[in-house]
Amino acid sequence: MPRIVIKLSGSYINPVQPPSAIESFARVIKEVLSMGFQAGVVVGGGPTARSYISSARALGASQALCDHLGILSSRMNAFLLISSLGEAAYPVPPTSIEEALQAAASGKVVVMGGLQPGQSTNAVAAVLAELISAETLINVTTVDGVYSEDPKKVPTAKLYKKLSYSQFAEILSIRREEAGKYDLFDTVALNVVSRSKILVRIISGEPPENIIRVLRGEDIGTLISPT
Numbered sequence: 001m002p003r004i005v006i007k008l009s010g011s012y013i014n015p016v017q018p019p020s021a022i023e024s025f026a027r028v029i030k031e032v033l034s035m036g037f038q039a040g041v042v043v044g045g046g047p048t049a050r051s052y053i054s055s056a057r058a059l060g061a062s063q064a065l066c067d068h069l070g071i072l073s074s075r076m077n078a079f080l081l082i083s084s085l086g087e088a089a090y091p092v093p094p095t096s097i098e099e100a101l102q103a104a105a106s107g108k109v110v111v112m113g114g115l116q117p118g119q120s121t122n123a124v125a126a127v128l129a130e131l132i133s134a135e136t137l138i139n140v141t142t143v144d145g146v147y148s149e150d151p152k153k154v155p156t157a158k159l160y161k162k163l164s165y166s167q168f169a170e171i172l173s174i175r176r177e178e179a180g181k182y183d184l185f186d187t188v189a190l191n192v193v194s195r196s197k198i199l200v201r202i203i204s205g206e207p208p209e210n211i212i213r214v215l216r217g218e219d220i221g222t223l224i225s226p227t
């Protein structure tokens with residue numbers, strides 16, 4: 001059975017979104033299952049995480065505590081997706097590697113949030129991909145791929161169709177990583193996908209059906225691979 005991990009930006013799965021928007025992602029995930037894939041899903045913290053982190057930071061909380069609030073937020077968002085998936089999903093977001101393994105053994109869709117401070121949910125998605133031997137990690141975000149510059153600021157910015165891990169690392173040129181401010185991908189996520197040669201496909205979640213297009217073999221977004 002082909003295996004994939006889908007990382008959903010917390011911008012799509014949060015309590016401010018209309019329930020129908022979250023249901024659209026749940027429908028797509030069920031379609032992925034009916035196509036014969038085993039899928040693991042990781043949900044980001046989105047605006048929930050950012051609002052807790054900025055409040056806690058202003059109150060003097062440590063980086064680790066701010067990260068922890070991001071983790072809790074991503075787990076609450078994961079519960080929203082689990083609610084919409086119903087019986088198809090394992091009922092609780094695993095909080096450790098051991099729980100993730102147990103959840104995966106149930107045969108249900110594992111939906112996770114964060115795991116530990118010092119990384120983003122992209123690192124969780126990369127580790128989950130290793131755990132379930134997924135070949136591809138689909139990163140469903142709010143941009144339609146990796147650009148040479150910020151396309152919102154530079155209209156001539158170029159969309160990269162394909163990048164190697166090292167080209168991707170160079171473009172990100174990760175300098176400072178802190179609670180609520182990890183880039184499109186973080187250092188841990190990069191290291192994990194490159195050591196296990198997990199393909200990464202970065203796409204927009206608008207519409208959610210883009211996930212199906214990727215699994216049907218369409219070349220959308222940016223593909224990140226060993227070479």
Ligand code: UTP
Nearest residue numbers: 009010044045046067070114115120121179180
């Ligand atoms: P993310 O940054 O992954 O979610 O987690 P997001 O903001 O929704 O990002 P996108 O849109 O999915 O890319 C929110 C915060 O939770 C903490 C970090 O502080 C992160 O910025 N976090 C998350 C951790 O500390 N460890 C984790 O394993 C996951």
